[in-house]
Amino acid sequence: MRILQMHADWIEYEPVRKEISGAEEVEKKKYRLEEILVLFVSVEEGDGPKVGIEAVDEVEKFLKNVKVNKILIYPFAHLSRSLAKPDEALKIIKEMEAHAKKLKIEVYRAPFGWNKALAIKVKAHPLAEQSKVFGSSKEKKVEMKSVREIKNPMVLIKRSDFEGLSEKDHRIIGEQLDLFSFQEVGPGMVFLHPKGVILRNILIDFWRKEHSKRGYQEISAPILLNNALWQVSGHWDHFRENMFFSEVENQGFGLKPMNCPNAMLVFKNKSRSYRDLPIRYNELGLVHRNELSGVLSGLFRLRAFVQDDAHIFVDEKNLEKEIIAVIDLVKYFYDVFGFEYSVELSLKPEKAMGDERIWKKAEEALEKSLKDAKIKYSKNPGEGAFYGPKIDFHIKDSMDRKWQLATVQLDSVMPERFKASYIGEDGKEHIPIVIHRVIYGALERFMGILVEHYQGKFPVWLAPVQVRILPISDDNNKHAQKLLNELLENDIRAEGDFDSHKIEYKIKMAQLQKIPYMIIIGKKEEDSKSIAVRDREGKVKFKVKLEDFVKELKKQIEKRN
RNA sequence: GCCACGAUAGCUCAAAGGCAGAGCAAAAAUAGAGCUUAACUGCCCUGUAAGCAGUAGGUUGAGGGUUCAAUUCCCUCUCGUGGCUCCA
Numbered sequence: 165m166r167i168l169q170m171h172a173d174w175i176e177y178e179p180v181r182k183e184i185s186g187a188e189e190v191e192k193k194k195y196r197l198e199e200i201l202v203l204f205v206s207v208e209e210g211d212g213p214k215v216g217i218e219a220v221d222e223v224e225k226f227l228k229n230v231k232v233n234k235i236l237i238y239p240f241a242h243l244s245r246s247l248a249k250p251d252e253a254l255k256i257i258k259e260m261e262a263h264a265k266k267l268k269i270e271v272y273r274a275p276f277g278w279n280k281a282l283a284i285k286v287k288a289h290p291l292a293e294q295s296k297v298f299g300s301s302k303e304k305k306v307e308m309k310s311v312r313e314i315k316n317p318m319v320l321i322k323r324s325d326f327e328g329l330s331e332k333d334h335r336i337i338g339e340q341l342d343l344f345s346f347q348e349v350g351p352g353m354v355f356l357h358p359k360g361v362i363l364r365n366i367l368i369d370f371w372r373k374e375h376s377k378r379g380y381q382e383i384s385a386p387i388l389l390n391n392a393l394w395q396v397s398g399h400w401d402h403f404r405e406n407m408f409f410s411e412v413e414n415q416g417f418g419l420k421p422m423n424c425p426n427a428m429l430v431f432k433n434k435s436r437s438y439r440d441l442p443i444r445y446n447e448l449g450l451v452h453r454n455e456l457s458g459v460l461s462g463l464f465r466l467r468a469f470v471q472d473d474a475h476i477f478v479d480e481k482n483l484e485k486e487i488i489a490v491i492d493l494v495k496y497f498y499d500v501f502g503f504e505y506s507v508e509l510s511l512k513p514e515k516a517m518g519d520e521r522i523w524k525k526a527e528e529a530l531e532k533s534l535k536d537a538k539i540k541y542s543k544n545p546g547e548g549a550f551y552g553p554k555i556d557f558h559i560k561d562s563m564d565r566k567w568q569l570a571t572v573q574l575d576s577v578m579p580e581r582f583k584a585s586y587i588g589e590d591g592k593e594h595i596p597i598v599i600h601r602v603i604y605g606a607l608e609r610f611m612g613i614l615v616e617h618y619q620g621k622f623p624v625w626l627a628p629v630q631v632r633i634l635p636i637s638d639d640n641n642k643h644a645q646k647l648l649n650e651l652l653e654n655d656i657r658a659e660g661d662f663d664s665h666k667i668e669y670k671i672k673m674a675q676l677q678k679i680p681y682m683i684i685i686g687k688k689e690e691d692s693k694s695i696a697v698r699d700r701e702g703k704v705k706f707k708v709k710l711e712d713f714v715k716e717l718k719k720q721i722e723k724r725n
Numbered sequence: 726g727c728c729a730c731g732a733u734a735g736c737u738c739a740a741a742g743g744c745a746g747a748g749c750a751a752a753a754a755u756a757g758a759g760c761u762u763a764a765c766u767g768c769c770c771u772g773u774a775a776g777c778a779g780u781a782g783g784u785u786g787a788g789g790g791u792u793c794a795a796u797u798c799c800c801u802c803u804c805g806u807g808g809c810u811c812c813a
Contacts (some may be wrong), residue, residue: 348786348804406812451813456726457804459811471813556813568813605813637770664770670764672774686772698773 165215165256168204168240169223175202175236179278184250187277197272201232204240205260207253216260224267237261240272250277270590293652332562335462341620341677343611344463352460352467354608359628362657363614364607366626368448371472371603373654378493380446380474385426387450391416396581397425398517402550406453410583423449424575424600427475428582432501436586438479441596444487446474448607463612464567470607476599477579479588483597487555487572490601494557494570499602500724506566507539510547518577519553526574526597527553549600564614569605569613572615574598578712586604620678621700625721630681631658634670637687638662644685647695654714675700681717 178194203223207216227233237260241247248256252278264271330336338344343360346353356364372382388410394400399407399421408419420426433707436443452468461467478486498505509530512523530553534541541555548554554573558566575598579585585593596604614626625631631651635644641662651658661670664715667684674682684696684704694707 346805351804456811457727458807458809461806465812469813571813592767602813609813632772636772639770664768666769666771666776667773668729668771669775670773675774682773684773688772696773702773704773 165208165211165219166206167219167576167594170204171201171232172197172200172202173629174198175200177274178281179275180281182277183279184275184277185289188254188275188332188555190278190371195272195274197234197236199232200234200236200272201227202236202238204238205257206239206241207248207256209248211248211252211256216256217263219265220260220263224264224269233268234270234272234509235264236272236274237264239276247595249664286463308441321615330562332462332619333462334562334612336622337492337615338463338612341615341628343615345461351457352455352465354463354466354468355406356619360611362628363611363622363626367604367610368472374493374496375446375474377445378444380444383427383445383447385423385447385449387420387431387452388412388417389420389425391418393425394418397428397578398551399425402515402517408452408454408456419452420449421451421453423447423451423471423473424475424578424598425582427473427598428578428584431475431477431579432582432584436477436596438586438588441586442476442478442482444474444476446472462616466560466606466608469609471602472604472607474599474601474637476601477584477586477596478599479586479594479596482530483574483599484533484536486599487574488537488574490599491533491537491539491555493724494572494603496640498557498570501617503559503613503617505557505559507534507541508544508547508558509534509541510544510549510554510556512553513546513548513550515550516548518580522576523553526576530555530574549573549575551575552600559613561613562619567605567609567613569610570603571601571605573600575600586587622678622680623720623725624680624717625724627657627678627680629657629659629677629679630683630717631656631683632677632683632722633658633660633672633683634667634674635660635662636667636684639688640666640687641686643690647683647685654718656714656717671698681713683713699706 167418174196176194176196179190183586201223205219211367223235227235237257239253239257247253257273257276261271261273321374338360341359342357343363344354347355375382389408391400394407395405399418403421407421410417410419411515426449430445431443449471450468451471453671455465455467460467466484476486476490505581509527511527516523534555544556552573552575554571556568557570560566561601576595585595590592602674614622618626622628633644633648633651635641644660644662648658648660661673663670667686671682671684678700680700681696682700684698688706689695692707695710696704696715697708698704
């Protein structure tokens with residue numbers, strides 16, 4: 165049995181005409197259902213009644229995940245080539261329906277044996293679309309691969325059917341370009357190689373510049389802190405199972421899983437006035453989280469990573485203004501990289517601190533800011549942080565999986581617990597609201613997304629190596645070295661290939677490294693005091709003056725493309 | 726953490742509970758193949774995506790067990806991949 169499962173905003177179908185003689189009797193009209201899990205079902209040869217039951221059981225588990233309790237069983241013959249006989253199929257489908265009813269699921273069913281007109285709007289969350297195969301074993305799995313041959317665009321292929329990593333995966337490209345590696349002794353932690361660090365530093369430089377322009381002040385603080393702190397912050401109660409602990413002179417210490425406590429401590433280190441607000445502390449905070457081993461995934465999910473964090477202490481009056489400024493900042497950054505993103509508003513989770521009223525207020529503030537900023541968003545009940553609601557920005561990877569990068573979170577719990585307060589106009593103490601936010605999210609994850617986004621062909625301003633000089637014969641080495649020095653003096657990230665290989669070989673190598681520009685130096689160039697420039701698309705310009713090339717390059721870097 | 730699968734040279738992978746001799750075969754092996762070269766040497770001195778040769782490279786992820794014999798079978802662990810769950 166094959167099931168194509170879609171979590172739909174709505175579905176409409178209309179039985180048009182009977183396709184087989186054994187079709188059920190049904191009224192020919194338009195049916196519409198909303199907020200429903202649609203199961204397109206093909207019953208296959210050899211499927212026993214148990215298969216339907218098993219499938220429904222599986223679906224029931226899933227329903228809980230997506231918090232829906234309504235399904236439509238939609239007989240759909242196009243998922244398989246070896247269909248069961250119609251009467252058997254109908255029987256099994258009816259059994260599924262009965263079993264679902266027994267499980268107290270609200271069940272609807274489209275008629276069997278009809279040509280049906282169909283319209284559907286499927287949700288965009290990661291679990292919205294799935295395909296499943298039930299029944300036995302290996303042959304089916306092999307057959308699943310051939311699903312690709314079926315000319316039906318709706319048929320999804322299970323990812324696990326593909327072996328190995330895709331060429332587009334950042335882990336593959338990262339290795340090819342020598343950006344980073346993973347070592348067995350540090351599971352879930354990345355080793356950045358020289359080129360990876362260059363990329364990271366470029367991101368950091370850009371980030372620092374844009375933040376200081378906007379009135380942020382950078383702080384830096386330790387990563388290993390006494391457990392007493394985690395008890396105050398609430399992490400001890402809400403996040404302990406995800407933390408790493410250690411003991412120093414009989415005292416318990418924990419590696420920070422989040423940066424907020426540090427910002428709290430710096431803030432409350434002296435008394436603050438309402439006139440000081442908003443105070444914006446940004447911090448490149450290394451955090452450690454003990455993620456379950458099975459969830460680790462390249463740069464996208466690590467146990468140690470650096471958040472480009474900031475904590476903005478603000479009073480209620482300026483809250484929305486600050487939120488909007490943060491949203492604008494995210495937009496500004498993502499436009500530079502040309503990202504398409506989706507925005508989600510995540511609301512109060514079950515495991516939350518703080519009282520209901522404040523939560524409500526914070527949620528409203530975020531929602532209003534989104535509306536004012538004219539941003540499209542969807543709501544995510546129960547997905548907020550334990551101390552406050554948040555706005556998340558998601559981006560898709562090369563496999564169409566969504567990853568959260570930027571997030572904006574509101575919090576008045578933490579400042580209260582830390583007794584971080586300011587003196588208001590009225591001369592009394594007030595608790596500020598804290599906006600926790602990241603732009604890149606985690607530097608490492610962001611780099612992973614960048615690698616996949618550009619497929620290793622970084623724009624010049626990001627490219628770890630911007631130019632490689634290729635002398636045609638060893639005789640040209642000396643001259644090439646001179647030009648190389650000149651580039652380096654101009655702050656161009658350049659290197660030379662002085663091996664005794666043919667020029668074709670050197671070009672191939674530079675090409676594989678996806679270096680934006682090659683400068684090729686042979687006898688002609690030496691004689692005419694010029695350079696030949698080849699870009700990574702293969703276009704060649706001869707007789708270029710080095711100064712002109714440098715000028716042009718700098719312009720490109722300036723414009724960040 | 727759970728389910729499934731995997732780990733053999735720089736990379737991609739094959740094979741198989743061991744051995745001798747002979748014949749056949751273009752030719753080879755029980756530790757192998759491939760890579761129009763990843764490392765080192767040397768030669769070649771080159772004109773826009775791979776010049777040639779030589780050398781080196783491995784306790785078959787780690788530890789235990791079964792066995793006369795384990796790289797192969799079994800157990801445990803580590804790491805990885807996909808999914809579940811969770812998150813930046």
